[in-house]
Amino acid sequence: xxxxxxxxxxxxxxxxxxxxxxxxxxxxxxxxxxxxxxxxxxxxxxxxxxxxxxxxxxxxxxxxxxxxxxxxxxxxxxxxxxxxxxxxxxxxxxxxxxxxxxxxxxxxxxxxxxxxxxxxxxxxxxxxxxxxxxxxxxxxxxxxxxxxxxxxxxxxxxxxxxxxxxxxxxxxxxxxxxxxxxxxxxxxxxxxxxxxxxxx
Ligand code: SAH
Ligand code: MG
Numbered sequence: 001x002x003x004x005x006x007x008x009x010x011x012x013x014x015x016x017x018x019x020x021x022x023x024x025x026x027x028x029x030x031x032x033x034x035x036x037x038x039x040x041x042x043x044x045x046x047x048x049x050x051x052x053x054x055x056x057x058x059x060x061x062x063x064x065x066x067x068x069x070x071x072x073x074x075x076x077x078x079x080x081x082x083x084x085x086x087x088x089x090x091x092x093x094x095x096x097x098x099x100x101x102x103x104x105x106x107x108x109x110x111x112x113x114x115x116x117x118x119x120x121x122x123x124x125x126x127x128x129x130x131x132x133x134x135x136x137x138x139x140x141x142x143x144x145x146x147x148x149x150x151x152x153x154x155x156x157x158x159x160x161x162x163x164x165x166x167x168x169x170x171x172x173x174x175x176x177x178x179x180x181x182x183x184x185x186x187x188x189x190x191x192x193x194x195x196x197x198x199x200x
Contacts, residue, residue: 001057002085009081013048018074020050021115025141025186029113032137032191033058038110042131043067044098044124045116049078049091055113056090065091066107068098068116102127109133114140118161121168129194136194138178143169144188 013020021029029051033041037060043052046069056065069075075095082091094101098116102124112128114121121140128138142165144150148158149165169190172180178192 022186039063041065041111042109043113049081068094138192140190142187143190
């Protein structure tokens with residue numbers, strides 16, 4: 001991977017106010033990926049491809065990332081960026097709304113990274129649980145949402161997002177098949193390890 005190109009991609013994204021993964025969050029996720037050496041990763045929310053490009057370094061030989069994005073400008077940029085660092089064969093972009101695309105996917109994944117519309121996190125979790133492998137990890141970014149999620153703040157125009165993030169956290173902490181940790185890195189990172197998928 002060309003680190004200088006990667007740095008340029010990151011700098012341009014920050015300049016354009018694209019909410020790419022924060023450095024401390026990336027470090028935590030990278031450590032998980034290093035340990036897991038995943039074959040298949042699913043990402044919800046590609047933006048301009050920065051996180052997917054970073055994650056692609058930790059794939060097993062022949063491994064692949066599927067990533068979903070609905071904004072056409074970002075898809076175009078993501079494709080250009082992926083080409084610049086020559087990881088085209090490792091990253092597949094599904095173009096469209098994840099709410100429509102996820103139910104059509106039939107694969108299993110070692111890691112699912114949720115980083116898109118906060119109001120849809122409970123739905124994304126259901127889809128992730130359907131496709132995650134035993135011993136897989138479901139990681140969700142921005143779960144603390146600038147502190148709104150853990151405060152009594154509920155008069156904001158973002159209250160639907162806050163309510164759904166709270167529901168997401170309740171689900172991952174209460175599900176006996178998940179072992180969850182919530183870290184105060186970046187905008188809040190939830191890491192849920194899948195223990196067993198015994199359907200009750
Ligand atoms: N993972 C990226 C950042 C993603 S930002 C990185 O760290 O580099 C969130 C992205 O999710 C935005 O580009 C937004 O357009 C996209 N998004 C939000 N809701 C979506 C949905 N329902 N379907 C597909 N993409 C969505
Ligand atoms: Mg994010």
